[in-house]
Amino acid sequence: MALEIKIAIDGPAAAGKSTIAKITAEKLGYTYIDTGAMYRALTHKALVHNINTRNGQELEKLLEETEIVLRPSINGQAVIVDGKDVTEDIRSQLVTASVSSVATHMGVRQLMVDKQRILAIGAGVVMDGRDIGTAVLPDAELKIFMTASVEERAMRRHIENEKRGFTTSLEQLKAEIAERDRADSEREVSPLRQAEDAVLIDTTSMSITDVAEKISELAEKRMNL
Ligand code: CDP
Numbered sequence: 734m735a736l737e738i739k740i741a742i743d744g745p746a747a748a749g750k751s752t753i754a755k756i757t758a759e760k761l762g763y764t765y766i767d768t769g770a771m772y773r774a775l776t777h778k779a780l781v782h783n784i785n786t787r788n789g790q791e792l793e794k795l796l797e798e799t800e801i802v803l804r805p806s807i808n809g810q811a812v813i814v815d816g817k818d819v820t821e822d823i824r825s826q827l828v829t830a831s832v833s834s835v836a837t838h839m840g841v842r843q844l845m846v847d848k849q850r851i852l853a854i855g856a857g858v859v860m861d862g863r864d865i866g867t868a869v870l871p872d873a874e875l876k877i878f879m880t881a882s883v884e885e886r887a888m889r890r891h892i893e894n895e896k897r898g899f900t901t902s903l904e905q906l907k908a909e910i911a912e913r914d915r916a917d918s919e920r921e922v923s924p925l926r927q928a929e930d931a932v933l934i935d936t937t938s939m940s941i942t943d944v945a946e947k948i949s950e951l952a953e954k955r956m957n958l
Pocket residue numbers: 745746747748751768769770772773832833834836861862863864865913917
């Protein structure tokens with residue numbers, strides 16, 4: 734009999750995690766949880782409140798007082814912080830440049846992991862981030878580590894930005910992505926790394942449809958184990 738399973742998707746920036754996670758969750762009727770949006774939501778609130786992103790204690794206090802709600806929407810997922818829709822705001826360049834600093838603090842990560850585990854209780858779930866297979870859902874039935882060359886990832890973000898009406902320099906995007914990957918991989922607490930039991934998917938030359946199909950096949954197999 735097919736069981737509802739937990740699917741963890743980790744990997745570096747712009748590898749295609751959230752696009753594929755959304756498609757997979759929709760196909761299976763599962764809950765999709767974008768954990769990066771939660772770190773972005775806290776970062777956005779910290780910037781609004783002028784809190785230094787290097788001050789772990791202040792950030793932890795702020796997070797304790799913050800309500801983050803992830804709500805399904807036409808575009809995948811709306812992010813509501815203390816009752817206000819910040820879905821667009823959390824994608825700003827300022828938030829992107831500061832989020833990895835916020836995500837280094839152990840106290841912040843512990844609170845986030847607790848929230849994320851609660852969101853995953855009960856039903857089938859597709860969760861994407863950096864530490865899902867290694868720390869948040871170590872017992873997930875399917876773990877994917879999704880990657881692509883930094884050139885391809887920068888190009889994808891470049892195209893995405895153009896569609897949203899922003900002009901960005903490809904070289905600058907590449908440098909920013911490489912720097913965020915470095916910060917996420919080198920931090921002490923739950924660094925970005927492939928879980929031992931994760932399936933590696935290099936999406937550099939794969940279309941969104943190819944990747945989604947590959948993950949559906951893997952999910953089917955796990956469900957029927
Ligand atoms: O979508 P993009 O790849 O740009 O990043 P994101 O998934 O929105 O995550 C933003 C940042 O949050 C990452 O660069 C990490 O610093 C942090 N993050 C994390 O530390 N752990 C997670 N589970 C998810 C995100």
